[in-house]
Amino acid sequence: MSADDFVVTPWHVEGDIDYNKLIKKFGTQKITPDLSNKITTIAGQDHFMLRRGIFFSHRDMDRILEQYTKGNGFFLYTGRGPSGHTHIGHLVPWVFAKWLQEKFGVKMYFQLTDDEKFYSKDTTLEETKKFAYENALDFIALGFDPKNTKIIINTRDIGTLYPIAARVAKKINFSNTKATFGFTNETNIGMIFYTSLQSAPCFIEDMPVLIPLGVDQDPHFRLTRDIASKIGKTKPALIHNIMIPGLGGPGGKMSASDENGTIYTTDTPGVVRKKINKYAFSGGQPDIEQHRKLGGNPDIDVSFQYLRIFFEPDDAKLKSIYEDYKSGKMLTGELKSILVEKINKFLSIHQEKREKARDTLNQFLLDEK
Amino acid sequence: MSADDFVVTPWHVEGDIDYNKLIKKFGTQKITPDLSNKITTIAGQDHFMLRRGIFFSHRDMDRILEQYTKGNGFFLYTGRGPSGHTHIGHLVPWVFAKWLQEKFGVKMYFQLTDDEKFYSKDTTLEETKKFAYENALDFIALGFDPKNTKIIINTRDIGTLYPIAARVAKKINFSNTKATFGFTNETNIGMIFYTSLQSAPCFIEDMPVLIPLGVDQDPHFRLTRDIASKIGKTKPALIHNIMIPGLGGPGGKMSASDENGTIYTTDTPGVVRKKINKYAFSGGQPDIEQHRKLGGNPDIDVSFQYLRIFFEPDDAKLKSIYEDYKSGKMLTGELKSILVEKINKFLSIHQEKREKARDTLNQFLLDEK
Numbered sequence: 001m002s003a004d005d006f007v008v009t010p011w012h013v014e015g016d017i018d019y020n021k022l023i024k025k026f027g028t029q030k031i032t033p034d035l036s037n038k039i040t041t042i043a044g045q046d047h048f049m050l051r052r053g054i055f056f057s058h059r060d061m062d063r064i065l066e067q068y069t070k071g072n073g074f075f076l077y078t079g080r081g082p083s084g085h086t087h088i089g090h091l092v093p094w095v096f097a098k099w100l101q102e103k104f105g106v107k108m109y110f111q112l113t114d115d116e117k118f119y120s121k122d123t124t125l126e127e128t129k130k131f132a133y134e135n136a137l138d139f140i141a142l143g144f145d146p147k148n149t150k151i152i153i154n155t156r157d158i159g160t161l162y163p164i165a166a167r168v169a170k171k172i173n174f175s176n177t178k179a180t181f182g183f184t185n186e187t188n189i190g191m192i193f194y195t196s197l198q199s200a201p202c203f204i205e206d207m208p209v210l211i212p213l214g215v216d217q218d219p220h221f222r223l224t225r226d227i228a229s230k231i232g233k234t235k236p237a238l239i240h241n242i243m244i245p246g247l248g249g250p251g252g253k254m255s256a257s258d259e260n261g262t263i264y265t266t267d268t269p270g271v272v273r274k275k276i277n278k279y280a281f282s283g284g285q286p287d288i289e290q291h292r293k294l295g296g297n298p299d300i301d302v303s304f305q306y307l308r309i310f311f312e313p314d315d316a317k318l319k320s321i322y323e324d325y326k327s328g329k330m331l332t333g334e335l336k337s338i339l340v341e342k343i344n345k346f347l348s349i350h351q352e353k354r355e356k357a358r359d360t361l362n363q364f365l366l367d368e369k
Numbered sequence: 370m371s372a373d374d375f376v377v378t379p380w381h382v383e384g385d386i387d388y389n390k391l392i393k394k395f396g397t398q399k400i401t402p403d404l405s406n407k408i409t410t411i412a413g414q415d416h417f418m419l420r421r422g423i424f425f426s427h428r429d430m431d432r433i434l435e436q437y438t439k440g441n442g443f444f445l446y447t448g449r450g451p452s453g454h455t456h457i458g459h460l461v462p463w464v465f466a467k468w469l470q471e472k473f474g475v476k477m478y479f480q481l482t483d484d485e486k487f488y489s490k491d492t493t494l495e496e497t498k499k500f501a502y503e504n505a506l507d508f509i510a511l512g513f514d515p516k517n518t519k520i521i522i523n524t525r526d527i528g529t530l531y532p533i534a535a536r537v538a539k540k541i542n543f544s545n546t547k548a549t550f551g552f553t554n555e556t557n558i559g560m561i562f563y564t565s566l567q568s569a570p571c572f573i574e575d576m577p578v579l580i581p582l583g584v585d586q587d588p589h590f591r592l593t594r595d596i597a598s599k600i601g602k603t604k605p606a607l608i609h610n611i612m613i614p615g616l617g618g619p620g621g622k623m624s625a626s627d628e629n630g631t632i633y634t635t636d637t638p639g640v641v642r643k644k645i646n647k648y649a650f651s652g653g654q655p656d657i658e659q660h661r662k663l664g665g666n667p668d669i670d671v672s673f674q675y676l677r678i679f680f681e682p683d684d685a686k687l688k689s690i691y692e693d694y695k696s697g698k699m700l701t702g703e704l705k706s707i708l709v710e711k712i713n714k715f716l717s718i719h720q721e722k723r724e725k726a727r728d729t730l731n732q733f734l735l736d737e738k
Contacts, residue, residue: 119535119539155532169558169559172557173554176558185544187543193538193558
């Protein structure tokens with residue numbers, strides 16, 4: 001644990017993250033009300049994730065907007081490390097990316113890093129590749145259009161990625177990866193090389209890229225930004241979302257490998273209800289009497305946070321839940337019931353679309369090289 | 370320079386190599402007369418490169434032979450880093466590999482590592498890929514049969530290589546590459562990862578591999594051998610040739626990037642004559658009078674060495690040249706003339722086959738993944 005009492009790297013998130021400190025530590029920019037307004041103005045609509053600071057930080061988002069208003073395009077890129085089934089936390093940047101794509105009318109790439117998860121976890125390539133295809137279904141289920149959206153699966157599409165990654169890799173040395181990721185002499189050489197493959201999609205189109213993603217992934221693109229000019233390219237721009245807490249509460253992000261700490265998009269209604277009731281960290285009091293008297297703490301309550309981050313876009317409704325829970329009028333069980341209903345409603349539609357996505361998956365894949 | 374006064378690594382060869390010391394340093398086995406006889410017996414023919422100790426060292430060649438006589442197959446694999454045109458030194462392991470292929474009736478893979486040369490030299494991927502195709506022509510010109518011979522070009526065939534390389538890379542850490550190649554914190558991450566791509570063809574077929582190659586490439590496969598059992602595979606076997614000296618004489622291997630130190634397969638007869646006459650290190654005396662009196666030293670004379678290594682397979686003829694030069698009966702100019710004629714005769718046929726190889730190249734390439 002660092003002196004700041006929190007750790008945020010692409011492979012490890014721990015502690016109670018202070019996002020203002022993180023902005024300073026990573027050297028990113030806070031999304032100011034002014035920048036947020038500019039996005040809203042150009043998009044012609046606001047987005048609750050922006051309004052609520054779920055997306056809180058950026059690099060060069062102002063440049064992207066300025067160039068865009070001058071008629072210069074950009075494209076979007078985000079991704080996922082397929083270590084297991086998709087959980088609801090993963091959907092945050094994807095949903096926001098979809099909104100950006102619609103409002104700005106731009107092309108989008110989605111990268112599934114089956115190799116990365118193979119390098120970093122005790123698993124097989126067959127397993128991570130299987131989950132890459134599973135995760136792709138969740139992505140497609142959000143309603144992306146195959147005409148301007150492409151899915152990259154690293155081991156499948158390495159023919160496209162590798163020549164770009166090689167140019168990146170030549171400009172990054174082991175010291176850079178040590179400083180950025182904390183690698184040691186014991187780190188495997190797949191992991192050491194891997195960052196260049198996560199960089200590669202930044203340069204797949206001959207225009208600037210904007211990457212909406214969890215802030216824990218920022219270090220990869222810090223390296224990419226450092227070397228972009230050395231290979232004659234524009235630095236990638238980024239817009240970062242906060243970490244989505246696991247059911248166990250603050251102190252880490254939701255992890256696909258902690259089965260009870262996670263709501264998967266494939267969970268049944270019964271499993272969702274059980275997980276939320278049993279594992280969702282509560283900001284409530286130990287018993288009803290005290291809760292009625294002292295009220296709950298929605299700011300640390302995971303069920304409330306899930307509503308804020310994803311499941312209750314309506315500000316008025318969210319405010320009323322916040323106040324009722326804080327005053328003690330709403331009990332923890334009631335709050336959890338609201339969330340369970342929201343999740344299950346979302347998942348029943350999502351799971352249907354997810355099954356249909358099997359039929360359209362091929363349209364999203366890159367042309368084979 | 371090491372305490373041994375010579376350095377042999379895949380990217381740097383320097384000094385007067387003591388091959389007996391190198392065998393100890395690398396931990397390989399000397400090719401004993403007994404082993405050499407076994408190869409000859411099974412092949413039904415001997416080969417001058419074996420007879421003369423051009424191939425001098427091995428790892429597990431005895432195991433390959435023992436298994437072969439029991440009816441268990443193997444396949445061959447060698448390669449080339451395409452930093453420039455092929456020079457005559459490159460042909461040594463290829464010619465020997467072709468002989469092995471014919472005598473043992475086995476499949477052969479030839480890898481062109483355009484990415485490696487891009488990572489290790491001040492060049493572009495376009496340039497190294499261009500030379501990969503050029504070098505492939507020289508390989509094909511030696512008469513390989515496309516039915517059982519496949520050419521791998523790393524950036525082209527990365528789709529086949531990468532999933533295998535990933536399994537290798539996961540088992541090798543930065544310390545291993547430091548110890549094996551002398552990498553530092555300043556080594557680029559492409560180079561660090563690269564060894565796993567040179568390993569990959571070892572596991573492309575579900576049978577043991579035998580690799581005929583220059584001893585400078587042994588370190589890559591030392592790593593491969595260390596990790597083979599960790600990925601459930603048989604250790605690759607190797608048979609090593611000595612380094613082919615540059616025209617400038619002992620103290621390094623012939624390098625494709627030193628234009629005057631090298632005979633390229635694309636050189637014209639006039640260029641070959643000029644290079645040999647002007648640059649080939651001579652074991653002769655300063656003037657004719659002294660040469661007649663003291664005689665020359667064929668053991669350090671590059672022209673004689675080229676005859677021994679490649680251009681004069683006939684032992685009786687070679688012996689007579691050796692004795693005549695040593696006694697002073699043959700002058701340096703005469704020795705050089707013999708070599709020039711041999712090289713130009715070889716190249717006139719080779720260059721014709723090389724041009725014809727353009728028509729069959731596609732038959733040798735891997736099916737696209």
